[in-house]
Amino acid sequence: MPKSGIRDFFAIVSQMKDAVSLGIGEPDFVTPFHIRDVAISALERGHTSYTDNRGLIALRKEISKYVAANYGAEYNPETEIITTVGVSEALDAVLRAILNPGDKVIYHEPCYVSYCPSIKLCHAEAIAVETKAEDKFAITIEALRKAWQPGVKALLINFPTNPTGGTASRELLEEIAKFAIEKDMLVISDEIYSELTFDGNHTSIVSIPGMRERTVFLHGFSKAYAMTGFRVGYACGPADIIDGILKIHQYGILCAPTISQEAAIEALRNGRKSMLEMREKYRERRDFIVRRFNELGLRCHSPRGSFYAFPDITSTGLSSMEFAKGLLSAERVAMVPGTAFGSCGEGFCRASFSTSYANIDEACLRIERFLKSLKH
Amino acid sequence: MNKVLKLILEGEQLSSEQMARVLELTPAEVEAQIAQLKDEKILLGWRPVLNPSFDEETRVRAVIELKVSPEVSGGFDRVAERISQFDQVESCYLMSGAYDLLVIVNADNLYKVANFVHNRLARIDGVLSTGTHFMLRAYKESGYAIAASEAPERLPVTQ
Numbered sequence: 001m002p003k004s005g006i007r008d009f010f011a012i013v014s015q016m017k018d019a020v021s022l023g024i025g026e027p028d029f030v031t032p033f034h035i036r037d038v039a040i041s042a043l044e045r046g047h048t049s050y051t052d053n054r055g056l057i058a059l060r061k062e063i064s065k066y067v068a069a070n071y072g073a074e075y076n077p078e079t080e081i082i083t084t085v086g087v088s089e090a091l092d093a094v095l096r097a098i099l100n101p102g103d104k105v106i107y108h109e110p111c112y113v114s115y116c117p118s119i120k121l122c123h124a125e126a127i128a129v130e131t132k133a134e135d136k137f138a139i140t141i142e143a144l145r146k147a148w149q150p151g152v153k154a155l156l157i158n159f160p161t162n163p164t165g166g167t168a169s170r171e172l173l174e175e176i177a178k179f180a181i182e183k184d185m186l187v188i189s190d191e192i193y194s195e196l197t198f199d200g201n202h203t204s205i206v207s208i209p210g211m212r213e214r215t216v217f218l219h220g221f222s223k224a225y226a227m228t229g230f231r232v233g234y235a236c237g238p239a240d241i242i243d244g245i246l247k248i249h250q251y252g253i254l255c256a257p258t259i260s261q262e263a264a265i266e267a268l269r270n271g272r273k274s275m276l277e278m279r280e281k282y283r284e285r286r287d288f289i290v291r292r293f294n295e296l297g298l299r300c301h302s303p304r305g306s307f308y309a310f311p312d313i314t315s316t317g318l319s320s321m322e323f324a325k326g327l328l329s330a331e332r333v334a335m336v337p338g339t340a341f342g343s344c345g346e347g348f349c350r351a352s353f354s355t356s357y358a359n360i361d362e363a364c365l366r367i368e369r370f371l372k373s374l375k376h
Numbered sequence: 377m378n379k380v381l382k383l384i385l386e387g388e389q390l391s392s393e394q395m396a397r398v399l400e401l402t403p404a405e406v407e408a409q410i411a412q413l414k415d416e417k418i419l420l421g422w423r424p425v426l427n428p429s430f431d432e433e434t435r436v437r438a439v440i441e442l443k444v445s446p447e448v449s450g451g452f453d454r455v456a457e458r459i460s461q462f463d464q465v466e467s468c469y470l471m472s473g474a475y476d477l478l479v480i481v482n483a484d485n486l487y488k489v490a491n492f493v494h495n496r497l498a499r500i501d502g503v504l505s506t507g508t509h510f511m512l513r514a515y516k517e518s519g520y521a522i523a524a525s526e527a528p529e530r531l532p533v534t535q
Contacts, residue, residue, distance in 0.1 A: 004535060006534070006535050010533040013533050014532055014533075019532065021533060023533030023534070024530070024532065025533075025535050026534055112535065113535050114535070162535075292397070334532060334533055356388055357386075357390060357394065357398050358388050358394060361394050361397055361398065364397075
């Protein structure tokens with residue numbers, strides 16, 4: 001199994017002192033202080049022991065309320081919710097809980113770097129469905145039908161999507177839901193970027209009738225509350241699947257960090273204002289970077305969610321990797337080649353706009369210079 | 377809120393050219409808007425924010441609480457505006473509570489503050505009493521935390 005393509009890039013960029021990075025896949029905000037303050041208090045009060053394997057019941061109750069209010073599905077905090085070390089652990093555990101060797105999972109590409117390897121680590125077969133710029137990187141039901149084959153146990157979706165910012169409308173999710181029911185597939189929905197939906201409201205597939213019993217809803221705190229280093233996420237789903245996840249989590253991890261769990265409770269109780277402020281800043285930066293890319297002749301759709309722009313670099317005649325490496329060595333701007341997120345990411349690069357205006361502006365001036373140099 | 381002002385308040389210290397690109401304006405338009413904000417006394421100006429410990433051996437800061445007798449016409453305004461004229465006065469506010477005016481003063485040394493209070497402030501008609509407190513140490517200055525913590529190490533490229 002290959003290492004993540006991002007790691008190679010990271011090795012080069014980390015050597016450069018004056019590189020402007022659009023490669024950062026995490027919020028550029030520090031966790032709001034009221035959340036950190038709760039973590040500090042937890043330490044002061046000596047809350048340093050293990051918690052229940054499923055996580056603090058107070059946290060699970062807050063998650064239950066939050067998911068019901070924002071995603072339209074009610075989960076029993078005692079039996080249908082488990083707290084994990086980020087969504088990464090939740091995803092790994094749910095795949096291991098449901099898959100037998102030889103099972104098949106459909107997922108959409110370009111996608112987060114861990115999906116395909118996590119499926120393969122279960123000795124299961126990963127079936128990629130390409131998403132395209134003309135569909136704003138939403139999956140299409142036609143492509144999904146074409147990809148399906150006997151033995152598919154689950155469909156893994158991630159809207160808004162890292163790295164494309166693709167989202168799915170309610171109508172599309174209804175079609176996907178109908179297809180999942182028809183083929184008796186489970187749906188694993190990674191909704192880590194859901195709060196960062198800029199235009200209109202996010203819809204979760206779990207809210208569609210008939211889906212709650214066949215969906216595992218994955219979410220966490222990293223992106224919405226700038227809590228990446230706290231490592232806390234969760235899975236909600238039918239009790240039998242959560243029990244399966246629990247076994248893997250119990251033997252492999254035991255529990256999510258106690259202090260992080262307490263911070264997560266604070267995020268859910270009082271973090272909405274900070275979250276909305278951060279989202280507004282991402283939206284403004286999105287508008288700026290997308291406009292600049294298009295002005296420079298790099299066609300770029302406006303992502304409806306996430307903090308990633310995914311410009312088309314084919315007008316340069318270079319491959320994604322050539323473009324990213326060329327830009328890095330000539331102008332010291334880091335963007336991640338689209339192929340790091342699946343072969344159909346060829347022709348694109350990922351640019352995170354989770355950074356300052358000054359960085360975005362400087363990066364775009366350097367990209368402009370780089371593009372001019374290609375024409376000579 | 378005015379878009380130029382909003383961008384200035386975000387604190388990135390962008391140049392007119394940078395703001396122009398962000399806001400889809402020309403640099404001249406950005407500068408005209410800044411000039412207008414100044415004319416309207418919405419934007420009073422820019423000053424560098426120094427760490428007070430940088431010149432702690434040659435500067436002292438004090439906050440002075442003043443009780444002032446209000447006047448029939450103008451209340452506290454005449455006294456407050458007069459006090460605000462002194463170069464030593466960094467800020468001057470009308471307060472609710474136990475005293476009326478809060479004055480923040482900068483001076484070369486303790487004696488100059490003492491002289492200022494004794495010879496200037498206390499002698500202004502309408503000033504009833506003064507209470508002077510010297511600042512010992514700054515932990516946060518105009519929004520900037522001063523604690524000597526290192527910036528967290530952040531990865532330049534992540535998944």
